[in-house]
Amino acid sequence: MNYIYPEYEVVRNHSRCITCRACENQCANNVHSYVECENRMESNDDACVNCHRCVTICPTRALKIAKTDHVFRENANWTGKTINEIYKQAQSGGVLLSSMGNPENYPVYFDKILINASQVTNPSIDPLREPMETRVFLGSKSHDIVRDAAGKIVTETTPQLDLSIPVMFSAMSYGSISYNAHESLAKAAQKLGIYYNTGEGGLHEDFYKYSKNTIVQVASGRFGVHKDYLTAAAAIEIKMGQGAKPGIGGHLPGTKIIGDVSRTRMIPEGSDAISPAPHHDIYSIEDLRQLVFSLKEATDYKKPVIVKIAAVHNVTAIASGVVRSGADMIAIDGFRGGTGAAPTKIRDNVGIPIELALASVDKRLRDEGIRDKVSLIVGGSIRSSSDIVKAIALGADCVYIGSAALIAMGCHLCRNCQSGKCNWGIATQMPELVKRLNPAIAYQRLVNLISAWRHEIKEMMGGMGINSIESLKGNRLMLRGVGLNEKELSILGIYHAGE
Amino acid sequence: MKRVYVNEQWCLGCRLCEYHCAFANSKESDMVKALKNKRIAPNIRVESKGNINFAVSCRHCEDPLCVRGCITGALQKIDGLITVDKERCIHCYTCIVCCPYGAIAPSDDGAIQKCELCIKNNNGTPACVRGCINQAIVYEER
Numbered sequence: 001m002n003y004i005y006p007e008y009e010v011v012r013n014h015s016r017c018i019t020c021r022a023c024e025n026q027c028a029n030n031v032h033s034y035v036e037c038e039n040r041m042e043s044n045d046d047a048c049v050n051c052h053r054c055v056t057i058c059p060t061r062a063l064k065i066a067k068t069d070h071v072f073r074e075n076a077n078w079t080g081k082t083i084n085e086i087y088k089q090a091q092s093g094g095v096l097l098s099s100m101g102n103p104e105n106y107p108v109y110f111d112k113i114l115i116n117a118s119q120v121t122n123p124s125i126d127p128l129r130e131p132m133e134t135r136v137f138l139g140s141k142s143h144d145i146v147r148d149a150a151g152k153i154v155t156e157t158t159p160q161l162d163l164s165i166p167v168m169f170s171a172m173s174y175g176s177i178s179y180n181a182h183e184s185l186a187k188a189a190q191k192l193g194i195y196y197n198t199g200e201g202g203l204h205e206d207f208y209k210y211s212k213n214t215i216v217q218v219a220s221g222r223f224g225v226h227k228d229y230l231t232a233a234a235a236i237e238i239k240m241g242q243g244a245k246p247g248i249g250g251h252l253p254g255t256k257i258i259g260d261v262s263r264t265r266m267i268p269e270g271s272d273a274i275s276p277a278p279h280h281d282i283y284s285i286e287d288l289r290q291l292v293f294s295l296k297e298a299t300d301y302k303k304p305v306i307v308k309i310a311a312v313h314n315v316t317a318i319a320s321g322v323v324r325s326g327a328d329m330i331a332i333d334g335f336r337g338g339t340g341a342a343p344t345k346i347r348d349n350v351g352i353p354i355e356l357a358l359a360s361v362d363k364r365l366r367d368e369g370i371r372d373k374v375s376l377i378v379g380g381s382i383r384s385s386s387d388i389v390k391a392i393a394l395g396a397d398c399v400y401i402g403s404a405a406l407i408a409m410g411c412h413l414c415r416n417c418q419s420g421k422c423n424w425g426i427a428t429q430m431p432e433l434v435k436r437l438n439p440a441i442a443y444q445r446l447v448n449l450i451s452a453w454r455h456e457i458k459e460m461m462g463g464m465g466i467n468s469i470e471s472l473k474g475n476r477l478m479l480r481g482v483g484l485n486e487k488e489l490s491i492l493g494i495y496h497a498g499e
Numbered sequence: 500m501k502r503v504y505v506n507e508q509w510c511l512g513c514r515l516c517e518y519h520c521a522f523a524n525s526k527e528s529d530m531v532k533a534l535k536n537k538r539i540a541p542n543i544r545v546e547s548k549g550n551i552n553f554a555v556s557c558r559h560c561e562d563p564l565c566v567r568g569c570i571t572g573a574l575q576k577i578d579g580l581i582t583v584d585k586e587r588c589i590h591c592y593t594c595i596v597c598c599p600y601g602a603i604a605p606s607d608d609g610a611i612q613k614c615e616l617c618i619k620n621n622n623g624t625p626a627c628v629r630g631c632i633n634q635a636i637v638y639e640e641r
Binding site: 015016017018020021022025026039057059060431432435436438440441 | 509511513515517519522536633634635
């Protein structure tokens with residue numbers, strides 16, 4: 001007996017349905033079927049994951065998905081969601097799994113922060129008429145002016161990443177997302193003059209041609225790490241944690257470790273790819289420092305090293321330690337960061353909001369006089385150009401976007417990546433599904449998104465009378481809070497609107 | 500000359516091109532009205548076997564066998580485009596037999612029908628190309 005009533009219903013307007021059967025053909029969950037004797041389509045709501053593939057391709061707009069109005073007896077404590085979770089676990093005996101970012105109703109601080117603009121006494125700038133700089137360099141900045149024996153200033157810096165706009169595509173491994181999704185991200189990064197991140201699944205041999213725009217990741221499973229992988233990249237990222245699942249590792253099931261995924265990860269076909277929760281050689285900042293310098297040594301000190309951590313309660317102290325480990329950049333991933341699969345309760349209950357983590361880390365590093373030694377990259381649900389402007393003003397040097405990039409490529413946030421049957425060809429390794437994502441289309445959509453955001457960022461900067469993103473960095477006077485209490489304002493380091 | 504080409508790599512076999520083609524040639528302005536409860540006879544057809552799908556329509560050959568075979572001059576090659584003059588077609592179907600791609604078929608009125616790149620139905624770009632959800636069907640110079 002199945003206790004669970006489907007959450008969503010496929011609503012078909014039969015007067016508009018021309019029975020072309022495209023919905024049936026394109027649904028990997030076999031929701032739709034054709035009833036020949038009645039020349040009519042039917043749907044099985046039980047199998048629907050609400051990914052909108054059928055709705056989007058239906059040529060006559062005959063389909064939509066509706067939330068069911070079937071309800072439990074009202075109860076503010078025992079919600080339908082909670083009851084269904086118990087049914088699921090009582091049935092399966094297993095851990096609840098979920099994908100993408102934390103969807104629960106926690107405060108989104110970006111939505112409680114407002115941006116300033118110039119009026120009368122300080123002129124705003126029109127970005128269409130005047131130059132406006134969005135280029136940034138990421139890496140450790142030299143603190144002192146150093147002269148050589150002849151008295152000439154030494155201009156060599158530690159290795160830097162050069163970005164046309166402070167946005168990068170965050171780590172999504174080949175395995176968790178498809179070959180075509182990876183190619184789209186890589187091509188878009190190259191076109192935009194930014195970087196994408198391989199995630200922990202290694203770098204497919206076909207993508208070495210994009211290596212100038214590639215950040216390679218070294219995670220606890222060390223999948224796909226070898227000398228060429230490290231030297232090919234523009235930067236190396238050590239993944240200590242992930243916002244969606246701080247404190248735990250990853251598990252890519254053996255069914256996805258086939259062909260190229262197995263070769264790229266350098267593990268046998270069909271074996272489970274298990275990333276341990278900790279790096280088994282890192283139990284202290286000193287251990288982390290060893291790995292940072294091992295990687296620098298292996299790459300001749302030509303590649304900046306990023307250390308990625310999840311935003312957790314003691315993030316400020318951890319970040320301070322990471323700076324001292326010799327990292328060139330710290331990436332902080334907030335609790336709304338996405339994932340291809342995580343235990344639901346961890347995704348929804350562990351970690352802290354990125355806005356608070358960013359503001360407190362930036363302040364701590366400035367207080368300790370070590371802010372120059374690293375660049376701060378933040379991720380974990382950067383959703384728009386205004387989120388980027390607010391993050392930069394709170395002290396970030398750059399942002400990582402993952403979910404937003406996937407959405408641009410076609411993801412509809414149905415949050416069923418863990419099933420491996422992504423109807424949009426993104427979070428799947430099934431060849432017939434992967435081909436649904438044509439990189440020629442997806443790459444252009446990514447380029448369009450970031451180009452649009454660049455226009456908006458310039459408009460917002462111009463409005464503030466700022467003509468370079470460097471002048472916005474950490475400029476918290478450009479922000480005001482609304483509906484925030486004293487404690488929240490003090491952590492964010494901003495005034496309340498009206499002050 | 501620009502032609503309709505299909506990239507097998509991206510063809511999903513969804514058959515939407517067939518419906519867009521049928522709609523474009525239906526003289527109706529609403530797809531539902533044009534195609535609801537109708538058997539469609541499109542000028543592009545998706546061939547499928549296993550996971551391989553490929554939409555096929557008239558290749559507008561350099562040296563078209565159909566035009567050579569046509570005994571009345573109903574089929575003509577004008578600026579590279581092979582068009583049908585339905586008035587002159589005597590339903591002998593020699594062209595259907597000649598075409599190595601199976602891209603010509605008899606229409607409901609008996610005369611043959613084939614892809615004419617949507618130039619006669621005022622679609623601008625061919626409807627199959629515009630309706631393809633994965634840019635598998637392209638209209639380009641090669």
